[in-house]
Amino acid sequence: MGPSSTSNAGTGKPPPPPRTELDGFLAGAGHKVRSSDLHHVAQRLERLESAMVSSPSHVVSDLTSDTVHYNPADLVSWVDSLLSELTHSYHHPNNSSAPTSSTSSSSRSLPVDLDDLFAIPSAANNWLQPEMPLSQPPQLTVFTTMEEDSGIRLVHALMTCAELVQRGDLHLAGTLVDEMTALLTRINTGCGIGKVAGYFIDALSRRVSGAGSAPASPHETEILYHHFYEASPYLKFAHFTANQAILEAFEGHDCVHVIDFSLMHGLQWPALIQALALRPGGPPILRLTGIGPPSPDGRDTLREIGHRLAELARSVNVRFAFRGVAASGLEDVKPWMLQVSPNEAVAVNSIMQMHKLLGPDPSPIEPVLSWIRGLNPRIVTLVEQEVNHNQTGFLDRFTEALYYYSTVFDSLEAACPVQPDKALADMYLQREICNIVCCEGAARIERHETLAQWRDRLNRSGFRPLPLGSNAFKQASMLLTLFSAEGYSVEENEGCLTLGWHSRPLIAASAWQASPLSAAIAGGDN
């Protein structure tokens, strides 16, 4: 089962176990079943169960007491023998489940065994109905052998399709997408691998058909962002950690200026304003410059957010001034627009924005980093997704994205309180997935890079790292205990903090400072 050696050679993964090998788990329990027979066994067991449920009870009790079982280790024939006993004594209409469109497999020379994909009978759907005789809480996903099998097959099919796309074979990829969509109907797409696979299949189909992804309006993006903020701890972690670093950097300064690369609804700043209000020695004069997309319908959203923040600052007696800079992308922002005055301490805050500048040559990241450096900031806070989605090879990118977003969706399912939040948070992530998979060139803006890559880049551009400190760590840990899901973990990584799910870091926060000019000029390429 699974893709052939072609894809294995490409990605360097170990080859799948040979078809005749015994399944390890069941072998431990004393049953010898070949891996290739697993779905057959599951199917038979399922029929057996429905037969037992619908048979009159005397038949079943006869069956369980009178049937002689030869060699129970041979699970396959044991189940078959039971089933034939039952159907013999009580006629039960078998589901005739002919594999669908298996004839199509012979007409192509695809490296994957397509009839594997279709050997799953439609009776598998019965597993997904909650009216099973076992009492299970409805929230738990019923993961049976069948469904796990389908999930694994789906993942393999996705990889194969991605490889086809990388090779440029869009026609075949398209057919595979259709088949995967059919496979998807057999899996629970409300959660788990089914949901993630659904999004990736959708993105692949858009890529193959050339439809591309519709760009979101800024208003929609803000709403989705807000719901993502509420549904998961990632953005809260980002905001609170950045605020703590900025607060510590502003110690002793009376005129401070914060430049926010993406204002959205300004959810990060109330906490900073309040912390500044309570800091020893009293609050400084705070200026905030918020960069955001221009609003289309005449409303000045930036200004409204500024009003709200000003109102809050007024209530807590912090002298506050706001300035909005409307720009559709960071590359359009020029330093003179920010009006930084020489006697104030500047903080530059970028929450998941810098990766958008890593586009194809001429890449705008270098000029932007250099004008940031030119502002001589006290601190630059950088929070980015901890994954490499900027590889040139499509298959590598696709694989990374699949694993990354599976983890993120897992964490969301465990943590999310409110239903509308969860659906919209899912949409927020879905847009990212779509952009990573469908788009190329300048249209692909979700070019995430890892912390190590950012470190490298920033060191070369004349910045040096500023360690985040134990206060930030304590605060992040406390914040996590408030989320009811147990899987989140905060780790410290050479002065930076990462938040992850079950020890896979998903988002990384770091702080930087401009290196002294002489060092930057002398050691130009550190």
Next chain:
Amino acid sequence: MTRDKEEKRRSVLFINDHADILLEILKRLDGRSLCTAACVCRLWRALATADSVWEHLCLRRIVSPPPSSPGSSVRPVVSALGGYRRLYMLCVRHLLTRLDRDPGGRWRTSSAWDELQLSLSLFCVDYYERLGGRFGDTAATSSLMFLCKPVNV
């Protein structure tokens, strides 16, 4: 006969006559009991809903606040954001239950003051979101909803 009865009445302590003692007692209650106390009668309600009692409750675990931020400087900020009672109800209460349930986690190195700071930050975000309602933002839902969700034990 009536004089005996009067003397008896005078010797029984009627707590409502001694509001200062009542206040001292209320200051030592936990949140839930304080809310129950507020339902007894008008005097009790007035005393139990006074912000100073809730301030005492929120700051109770803090043995010594940092000298740079005495209670007097925190108070105006908290009042501006909605008061200590609201702070307790919305943030401190949940924070304490969650932290108590965490068996020996790393957070225990943080002090009660850090916990209060975190509560204040979350409280401030909530205030800001409520401001959004006034400005006609229809998408203003509370980001503190995650605190109300019961913890999976």
